[in-house]
Structure formats: C-alpha cells, structure tokens
Amino acid sequence: MVLRRIAPILLALLLTSPIASARPPNKATPKEAAAFVKKADAELRRLWVAQSKADWAKQTNITPETEAAAAAAGSAAMTWITSAIKDARRFEPLLKTGKLAPDVERQLVLLRVAGQPAPDDAQKTKALAEVMAGMDAEFGKAKACDAEGTCRDLGELDEILSTVASPGADPAALEAAWRQWHDTIGRTLAPMYPRFVALANEGSRAIGYRDVGEMWRSGYDMTPAEFETTYRALWEQVKPLYASLHCYVRRRLSERFGDAVVPKGGPIPAHLLGNMWAQDWTYLFPLLEPFPGRPRVDATPALVAQGYDAVRMVKLAETFFTSLGMDPLPATFWERSMFVKPEGREVVCHASAWDVEYANDLRIKMCIEPNHSDLITIHHELGHDYYYNHYYTAPVLFQTGANDGFHEAIGDTLALSVTPAYLKQVGLLDSVPVDDEGALNQLMYLALDKVAFLPWGLLVDQWRWDVFSGRTGPADYTARWWELRRELQGVAPSGDRTAAGLFDPGAKYHVASNTPYARYFLATILQFQFHRALCKARGHTGPLHTCSIYGSPEAGKPLRDMLRLGASRPWQDALSVVAPGERAMDPSALLAYFAPLKAWLDTQNEGQRCGW
Ligand code: X8Z
Ligand code: ZN
DSSP, X not given: OHHHHHHHHHHHHHHHOTTTOSSOTTOOOHHHHHHHHHHHHHHHHHHHHHXXXXXXXXXXXXXXXXXXXXXXXXXXXXXXHHHHHHHHGGGGGGTTTTOSOHHHHHHHHHHTTSSOOOOSSHHHXXXXXXXXXXXXXXXXXXXXXXXXSOEEOHHHHHHHHTTTTSTTOOHHHHHHHHHHHHHHHHHHHTTHHHHHXXXXXXXXXXTTOSSHHHHHHTSSSSOHHHHHHHHHHHHHHHHHHHHXXXXXXXXXXXXXXXXXXXXXXXXXXXXXSSSTTSOOOGGGHHHHOXXXXXXXXXXXXXHHHTTOOHHHHHHHHHHHHHTXXXXXXXXXXXXXXXXXXXXXXXXXXXXXXXXXTSSSOEEEEOOOOSSHHHHHHHHHXXXXXXXXXXXXXXXXXXXXXXXXXXXXXXXXXXXXXXXXXXXXXXXXXXXXXXXXXXXXXXXXXXXXXXXXXXXXXXXXXXXXXXXHHXXXXXXXXXXXHHHHIIIIIOEEOSSOOOSTTOOGGGGSHHHXXXXXXXXXXXXXXXXXXHHHHHHHXXXXXXXXXXXXXXXXHHHHXXXXXXXXXXXXXXXXXXXXXXXXXXXXXXXHHHXXXXXXXXXXXXXXXXXXXXXX
C-alpha cells in the first residue's frame, strides 16, 4: 500500500524534474498529460478490478475475512487515486486551452470525481476504508428481533409493511416491523456514521473540495452551485403532481384506518405506505385503484401461478434488451451472478449490477422473489449491465454513466415499456385495460412507484449534503432527517425518534453503503425524457403511457449510441444523442405522462384540505 502511494509521486517528480527535461518545473506539456492519463488508466483498472473482486466476494459472503479484504482493496484504490489527483493538478493550466486532446482533457476532469479520496494519513485511510466496508456489512447482516425472540431480516420486515392493503392489516403490527428495523440498524450504525463523515471529508479536502457533498455535486458538467439550483428547480416543477397524489392517498388511508391513525391535514405515518422508507407506494394500489374491478396491472399473480423462478424472470428481462437489437448476456453472466438469497451465508441482498473485470464480466446480485416489483428491478439492473456492455472497451474513466442519473435511468426506461399490453403479449396478464378508466388504473399504479419516489429521491442527499457540510451535526442527524421527510415527503414517524442512540437515516442501504442518491431523483426525471424520445424514434403517436418500445431496433439505435459514449462526453451531449435537440434535464415528459392522472386526482381532491 505504501509503495503504491509513492509510485505516482516518483512519476510526478521524474516528469517535472529539470534533469528529465530542460523546461522549468511545473510546465507540463500535452504529451506528458497524455502519458499520465494512459498510465492512470492502467493503474486504475488494476486497482478497481481488485476492489470490485473483493467487494463481490464480500457482498456475496460476508465474513470478517472478506470484509477485511474489501477494506484493504478500498484503501489501496483510495490512496492511489488521491495522489493521482494531486499529481494531475500540474496539468490544470492546460485545461480549456485547446492544447489537450479532448479524450485526455475529459479523463483529467473525470479523475477528480472518480472515487472517494483518502485523508492525508495512512492510518486514517485504513480507518476510513474499514468503517465503509463495516457499515455495508453490518447492513447486510442485520436482523431485528422482537420481544418474543423472533428475528427477521430487512426483506422479511419490508414484506410485513407491504401487506398494508390486505384486508386484516393491523397498523400496530406494521408500526412494530418499521420500528424494529429502524431501531436495530440505527443503533448499530449510529456510532460509525459520524466517524465516517469526518474521515471522508478529510479525504475530499485533501483534493481541494470543501466536503464530500461538494465533491458529489461536482460530477455534473456544471458547477456544484449550478447543480444545486438545477436539482431544486426540477423538484419545484414536479411538486404539484406529488402534492395531488399525497392528498388523495392520505384521504384513502384515513378512510381505511381512521382519522386517529391518519390525521387529516397532517403528514402520513411512515409505516403505512407499504415500504420501509415510503419510497414506493405500489402496495397500496388495491386501496387506491381508481376503477376497481378492472384487469390487474401487476404481474405478480401470473408469475406465481406460472411458477416463474429467478432465472426465468431474468431471461424474460433479457429478451426486452435483445428485442432492441442488443446482444444476449454473456455466458459468464449466468454462471457468476447471484440471483437468489443463498442459504447458510450472509449476503447484501440490496440489488446491484456489476462488471467485475471492467471487461464485459457482467453480473447481477439480487435476492429475487417472484413478484412484479422484482421483475421491474431486474430490468433496472440489466440496464446497468447493458450500459457496461456498451462501453467496456473504453478507457476506464469513461466506463461510467454520462452522469450517474443516466446509469440509473436505462433499465427503468425499458421498464416503462413493460406495459399491460406487453405483459399480455408475454403471457403475464390475461387482458389489458383498453379504455380511459383502465388507463387511469395503470397510471395510478405507476405513479405510486415514480411520483411517490420523487421527494424521497430528492431528500436523501439533501440530508447528506447538510451532514457533510457540517450544517447538521451528529446530535441532530435524526432530527434533521425527519424535518426533511416531513417537509418534502409529507411523512412522519409515529412517536419521537430523537432519543440518543437512534439513527434513522441508517435504515437506508445507500446511507450505510455511502452510495450517492441524487442519481435516482435525476433518473426518475430522465427516464421519461428518454422514453418520450425513444417512442418518437419508434414512430409512436398518441399518449406517452400507451407507448412501448419493445421489439423496436429503431428505438434501440439512439439508445445504444448514447450508451456507447459512457462518460466520454458531457451528459448534455449524450442526452442530445438519444433526444435530439434536448440538452437539459426536463420533467415535462414525466408531467405529460401523468397528465391524465393529475386531472383525475385534482377532481377527486376537490374540497379536500391538501398539504401537510
Ligand atoms: O438502489 C436501487 C437499485 C440498485 S442501483 C436497486 N434503487 C434505489 C433504491 O432501492 O432505493 C432503485 C430505485 C431507487
Ligand atoms: Zn441502479
């Protein structure tokens, strides 16, 4: 590890030494920049492959040994990248002069935001890598036990919450499941998180950022301040749609569980939305269906009745991608992926997609169950894998999304075409909604997924930006969390959550694993933008929600052209490849998609006191 840290410094000294050239030190040349980028590509590739191998080993088999190996690989990568970023500073005078080859310049820009940097101290770097690997592992292993000594993992507790719309659902039991998870994982992570924040900030300061939040906001081909403005402006545009949905949902929940449980005019209790984080409300659909008795819009009953297993579900999703002209997944995908929760070892069940070797070594890791939600998540994960598949021959710094929201949006874009008509075509629905009433059912179902998600997608990083900047200190972590959830989502916990030792943000995987979250908010906007553009490419006319791009190589072509770019161009350029003429993230496609539902909701909400 120490040697790796020294190597780039030696290289830098050699390259700038007056002995090595007659030029004064620090006058770096374009040729040196090109050589630097080439070497960085080789070294990063080696370190990242080692890191993803160790991470894969850990996440599919959590033991003290695999955790330690993942931390060591993380520490090595962090250390190297930090000194490389510092070395690369001498090329800064060459940026934006037109003297550098565009690919060299782009790689230098991307290097600065390519990974968590290390603090200026080997011991602290080790501690940072350990706390990061440790939080992720604790989250994966966690079990919450009730008073009778029955212990459940996150999947089992979330499943209890998902029964909210079933006839005998007991709010007290739902609240207990919610509380058990939050109390257990929160208490485990509470002492780790402040340590992590301090060390991670030291790392980002070592390369010139004020804090980790500023570093994260620097990855969008605009200034961090411009990004923040863009982010908030997007939310302001979609907020009225969310508010209409919230109003209608609260009223129906109030009718179902009574005013005492769901007070009129106030936030909705967080345990009554069918999901541990209230980020996906689709399990409420039976309570909210605009026109009951219509054909179902989810494939769960058919998946169960037809005995679908995990592999068959993944094969079905793969067919969607190949129908657009993409290649089948490589044989190694089927050999190396983890599709179901294994017996006898601890794993991270939270779904993810990998190219472990940065060389088309595609895999997914999921604990698949035969239900509609997991079928959609499989499309999401394969979206990541197909992005990898289109750019794996590029320099390693280009092997990422045009921005991180793009990466999250690809599979979801395809999943927007998993319409009732498509499900009928593949034998997973008997009949499809044909009239406006059926369409409203379909739109409601999707809104409970996409529209309900928006404020949650926004707030996770709003909270982390405050935490990393120091605006919110450790004593206020949970209080600030609930302030944001109340203000943006209109959701509240039952009872006080500010007692010492609780840490509710830690109940979410991405906080424990330090995965940025703004990407999912952006992806929710972008996927409708992509969908609108691809539907146009396919020649679809008529309302957006009736379009499916299944089986359309005409839609596949611009999508694939964008995927191939990876991060080699600013995201604005990548966007205009898939959506000619568009260079901004724009919620108008999402708003148009849900416009009929918005009109219906607003009629339903007449005379109601909306808001919270
Ligand atoms: O984490 C994910 C994916 C893996 S990138 C399953 N998602 C977010 C979440 O679960 O919170 C997809 C939707 C949002
Ligand atoms: Zn994802």
